[in-house]
Amino acid sequence: MRRRELLSAIALLALAAPSLQAAETVRIADVIELSGNGATVGNMWKNAVEMAVEEINAAGGILGRSIEITHFDTQSNPGVSRAAVQKALDLDPYVVLGPIYSSSTKVNMQLTRQAGVPQIVGSEASVITEMGNPFIFRTSLSQAASMPKLANYIRDGIGAKSVAVLWVNNDFGRGGRDAFVAEMEKRGIKVVADISSEVGQSDFAADVVKIKQAAPDAAFVYLHEEESARFLREARKQGLDVPLIGETTLLNQKVIELAGEAANGVRGHVGLSADAPLPSIAAFRDKFVARYDTTPDHNAIKGYLAVYTVKEITERIGGFDRKAFADALHCTTITLEQEPGILIETSWDDKGDVDRVSFLAEVVDGKQKIVDTLPPLGVTCN
Amino acid sequence: MGNVLQLLLAGLATGAIYALAAAGFALLWQTARTINFAQGEFVMLPAFFVLAGTEWLGLPLGLAILLALVLALLVLGLLFKRAIVDPLLPQGVLPVVIATIAVGILLKESVKEFYSAEAQPFPSLVAGGTLHLAGAVLSLQDIAVLLVAGLAILAMQLFLTRTRLGRMMQATAQNPEVALVLGIPTRRMVLYTFLLNAALVTLASILISPVYLAKFDNGETLGLIAFIAAIVGGFNQIRGAIAGGFLVGVVDNFGAAYLSSDYRTGILLLLLIAVILLRPHGLWGRAEERTV
Structure with missing residues (x-):
């Protein structure tokens, strides 16, 4: 009798284990260009996302929950990206990151909007934030x-x-x-x-x-x-x-x-550069080079700060409420003092567009050289 | 005038590379009834053999190219013939065609998986620079590509028409049964054709990758354009396929510059349709003839 009770208890524990584990993690889906023409940019983003996730998890996660990241390959193809976002949404993620290619974002952002899942993208086409989607956010300046x-x-x-x-x-x-x-x-x-x-x-x-x-x-x-x-x-x-x-x-x-x-x-x-004359960017660049043996580009910075944006905004709202997250990321600013992982002070307007300082640069002897820093344009919020 | 000359040179240089690949198409068709739809991937792969040689094995560029040539002869010549074409050819042309499509996908995905999905810089054999001639600024790299590819084509033509071995390959292509009766080792001749194709694609790969960059999916465009070139020039004539390569290179550049860069592939496809309708055996091909 005692043996049967013991076995039942073990079986119950085994059944409960996945949900216990689920309670300790927060799932983020990364839908990104890992092959095709955009593989160069997508892999930069993905590597930086991985780096940020590991750092945050090592420091205790977001509100005590570890990030569980799953990557989906858009193959740099808008049609495939839509299927990838659908697949990602089947996992019930808290936030979707990516993609970078505007053509892909344009066709898949309706899915996250319908599902009420915030989507933080690396795309720059102006049209993306002009469609009244309250769940779409950029990581870089729009065109x-x-x-x-x-x-x-x-x-x-x-x-x-x-x-x-x-x-x-x-x-x-x-x-x-x-x-x-x-x-x-x-x-x-x-x-x-x-x-x-x-x-x-x-x-x-x-x-x-x-x-x-x-x-x-x-x-x-x-x-x-x-x-x-x-x-x-x-x-x-x-x-x-x-x-x-x-x-x-x-x-x-x-x-x-x-x-x-x-x-x-x-x-x-x-808009973003690993050579920007800012200590936070320099530190990120060194970490990235040490880990991947290659210099990060602006897409890596975008991926990295996207994850830290999720962390900061979630901590501000004190929970994992997607709607509250989207609301909180409109008309707001994240400073370096508030979250060092943001790398560069960034503001979002009421459409999800980003504003921050940017740079004039030229390539000299195989290196990007920043020649001037331009001020932010100023966020408009109605 | 200067711009026309420049476009012509750029078109001929790219066309020379297409000609190498198109000649390979025609070679395999003539001797082994093999339409190789993996030809584009065959051009893509040797560049990665070179990169693997320089980056993984630390070889100097010259040695890495030699290694790439040997690997291409083994994999794209010998192995391709023995493992794919020989067992499937008795079943007819269609199974071979489908198998070559599968080989193309396999090569592409293998490079993506085992090397990289990203484009890779590829060293150029010729230093950059320009030559000012008759108001045109001509690229030394284009001139070198044209010279190297042109010499390779000339050498191949001389080999096929002026040497005993080349004529034996011709005989095998024209009538394998009679060639066998005359004592020509036809199986070996067919193998030589595959090896020659492997050498051609290696050269094409080394010439085109410095500008196009080395990337796993480069073969898609290259294969399509080389195929169009072979059809336009004449699939049953090596000379036709070579001329088709040059023509396609020039038409592509002039079409993109003076008609529409949006529809540059469309212009080539229109040329293809026109040739198929008006001269089905190609501009320089001959009806009902097989020769290499």
């Missing part, structure tokens, strides 16, 4: 915030009167191109060549010749990282002698690594 800063630099720093625009034909590229051209028009700078290219394009010979033909004062290059590197190699190969200006996707560390010396001389605006 609408960064293009005015870049346009001022082209006018005042470069002194250009005409520009060529080379952009990737997807939501990210089209959004950036539209925002950039509008800013050029406002400043009376003529767009003399408007060249679109395809995601994953390998051959940029014709695009370089088109830029040469237009003979602009500067060329604005708005492609994904791998394509940026291929373009820079082709531009160097053909001796393109025009200042090449870009955003973070042209100046980031991975592009410099892939393009080699062809990246030297590239200039532009970066």
Whole structure:
């Protein structure tokens, strides 16, 4: 009889064990580009997310609960990303992180919205936060915030009167191109060549010749990282002698690594940079290099601060309520004093857009060099 | 004028690489009735053999390229023939075609799994630089690619037409039964064709990767364009496939520059459709003829 009771007790304990374990963890889903054209950026994000999760778990987790992170590969494909988010939601996550590609975010954010799960993304296309989704949040400046800063630099720093625009034909590229051209028009700078290219394009010979033909004062290059590197190699190969200006996707560390010396001389605006003159970023960079033996790019910073954003906001609301989380992340600021893991003081507006300082940079001797720090634009909250 | 010259050179340089891959397509079809839909992945793989040699084994670039060539001959030549083509060919062309599609997926996923899903920088054999000629700024790298690929194509053509071994391969392609009766070891000739294809794709890989970067999915585009080149030029003529490669490279560049960069692949596909409709055996191919 005693033996049967003992066995029953063991069986009950075994049944209860998973729920006991579940009570001690909080599940976060990371839906990210681990293969396909976005693998370069997605793996940076994923590695930084892993690093942040381990740090937080080692320090006792969030409100005493360890983070259980599950990664899903979007294959850099919007359709697959939607299926991946659905799969992630089946796990009932507290928050969804990623993806980075705007085309993917645009098609999968409706799922998290319907499920009422906050989604913190690395995407930059303006359209993402213009759809009235109360559960979507960025980790980097939107195109609408960064293009005015870049346009001022082209006018005042470069002194250009005409520009060529080379952009990737997807939501990210089209959004950036539209925002950039509008800013050029406002400043009376003529767009003399408007060249679109395809995601994953390998051959940029014709695009370089088109830029040469237009003979602009500067060329604005708005492609994904791998394509940026291929373009820079082709531009160097053909001796393109025009200042090449870009955003973070042209100046980031991975592009410099892939393009080699062809990246030297590239200039532009970066929202986040591992070379930013801030002790918190330098410390993050050192940790990342020590762990992965590679220099982090802006996507790594985005992934890292996304996890710490979850930690800080959850601790502020004192529980794991998704709706309260989304409400608390609107019209708020996280300072370094409040949460050092945020790396750089960041504010969110009422749409989920981010505001913070940003930087002007150029590539010198295979390294990104920050030449100026630009102030935040200021958050608007209705 | 300068820009036209520049586009022409860039198109010919890329076209020369397509020609190497397209010639391989035609070679395998002519001698072994094998349409190799993994040809794009065959071009992608040797670059990773080189990178594995330099980064994992610490070899200098020259030795790593030699190692890549040996591995390509073994894996993409010998093993591909013995393990895939030989057992399936008696079942007909279709099973081989499907098997090569599977091989392509296997190679792509293997590189992704065991090396990296990310693009990798690949060293260039030629230092950068430009040459100013008739108002055009010509890339020395393009000139070198064109020269190397052109010499390789010329050497292959001389080998196939002027040497005894090459003529034996021709005979095997034209009529294997009669060739066998005449004492030509046809099985060995077919094996040589596979090895020649492996050498061609290795060269194509080393020439194209410095600009395209080495990436596991590079073969998708390369395979498609090389296939279009082979059809446009003439699948049953090595010379046709080579000319098709050059033509496709030039049309692609001029189409992207002067018609539409959005529809650059579409322009090639239109060319393909036009050739299939108007000259089904290709621009330089001949109806009902098999020759290498």
